Amino acid sequence: MAKQLLADAVQVLVPATSGNLGPGFDCLGLAYDMYDQIEVKVVPGPTTVTVTGQGAGEVPLDENHLVLRALRHTLDSVGVAQPNLDLSCWNRIPHGRGLGSSAAAVVAGIMAARRLLSDPNEIPLEQVLALATEFEGHPDNAAPAIYGGATVSWLEGGNPQAVRIPMQGSVSPVLLVPSNSLATKAARAVLPDQVPFADAVFNVGRVALLLQALNGHSEHLLAATEDKLHQPYRAAVMPESAAVVAALRELGIPAVISGAGPTVLAFFTDYDYLRGFEPPLRSDDNESSSFGKALENSGINLDEWRILRLRVDEIGARTYPKLP
Numbered sequence: 001m002a003k004q005l006l007a008d009a010v011q012v013l014v015p016a017t018s019g020n021l022g023p024g025f026d027c028l029g030l031a032y033d034m035y036d037q038i039e040v041k042v043v044p045g046p047t048t049v050t051v052t053g054q055g056a057g058e059v060p061l062d063e064n065h066l067v068l069r070a071l072r073h074t075l076d077s078v079g080v081a082q083p084n085l086d087l088s089c090w091n092r093i094p095h096g097r098g099l100g101s102s103a104a105a106v107v108a109g110i111m112a113a114r115r116l117l118s119d120p121n122e123i124p125l126e127q128v129l130a131l132a133t134e135f136e137g138h139p140d141n142a143a144p145a146i147y148g149g150a151t152v153s154w155l156e157g158g159n160p161q162a163v164r165i166p167m168q169g170s171v172s173p174v175l176l177v178p179s180n181s182l183a184t185k186a187a188r189a190v191l192p193d194q195v196p197f198a199d200a201v202f203n204v205g206r207v208a209l210l211l212q213a214l215n216g217h218s219e220h221l222l223a224a225t226e227d228k229l230h231q232p233y234r235a236a237v238m239p240e241s242a243a244v245v246a247a248l249r250e251l252g253i254p255a256v257i258s259g260a261g262p263t264v265l266a267f268f269t270d271y272d273y274l275r276g277f278e279p280p281l282r283s284d285d286n287e288s289s290s291f292g293k294a295l296e297n298s299g300i301n302l303d304e305w306r307i308l309r310l311r312v313d314e315i316g317a318r319t320y321p322k323l324p
Helices: 066-077 101-116 125-136 142-147 184-189 197-214 218-224 231-237 239-250 270-274 290-297
Strands: 009-019 028-043 048-053 084-091 150-156 159-165 172-178 255-257 264-268 305-309 318-321
Touching: 009 101, 009 142, 028 101, 028 142, 028 172, 066 084, 066 101, 066 125, 101 125, 101 142, 101 318, 125 142, 125 159, 142 150, 142 159, 172 239, 184 231, 197 218, 231 239, 231 255, 239 255, 239 264, 239 290
Parallel strands: 048 084
Antiparallel strands: 009 028, 009 318, 028 084, 028 150, 150 159, 172 264, 172 305, 255 264
């Protein structure tokens, strides 16, 4: 006999994320205070999907919607009969920009299913990560989306694992989001099957240093965010992003490609503010900031970029009963 649901409605918030953080290819991730929000209601029928914001008019509005697919797969995994659902999505995470929009959709569906169960602990967070990794192929975005903060994730015996990375000091993420998108598949297609041994050793050292840089030694962030495994190869398919990364690093600001790109992630510290490199308070005010002027002086046209000053999300995905 199929198990039953307890709740008839749930809301879920899932943060945007960046994978890799430079040298930590497919294993490091960071969550931000920018969220996709969904509401799921159990209804007599039929199942409906509505999408507002990012992806509206582009994503499917039927059983092929990624949130719905993840939700139903999760219910199947614990033997719950499939109900008819009304799914509403309010998306703020840009699609195809390397900010974990697909991971957020998958995690949202899994967390919604978990909250609808009579016993949510029947699906522990470790299983949420495992289910999300089935969809994503690797856990670097799913882990911070679930747990919040900065995370390191890995596969152990084929099973995904993740732990939080301690973050201390004044490290503030700033995202430069371009108007153009890039499919993750296209960004992965340019990566080589093998890399030089020296490059692998280089990245191992940089990842170890990055863990320390995030944990109170931000003076090492510039060196710690160097990478030789993926960003040099991807520069050909995102030349504008590669130019922004190079310009920022030339100014002494730690910058990397966010995930598969083409968004650029820059880490700001108190030292950068003391040097006068302060990002704009609003995303539509690039030109008046010292940061924006410095980029333009480096030959970067900011007209096609949206600059976001964000905070690190420390909670990760969270669920609520239906709000009145």
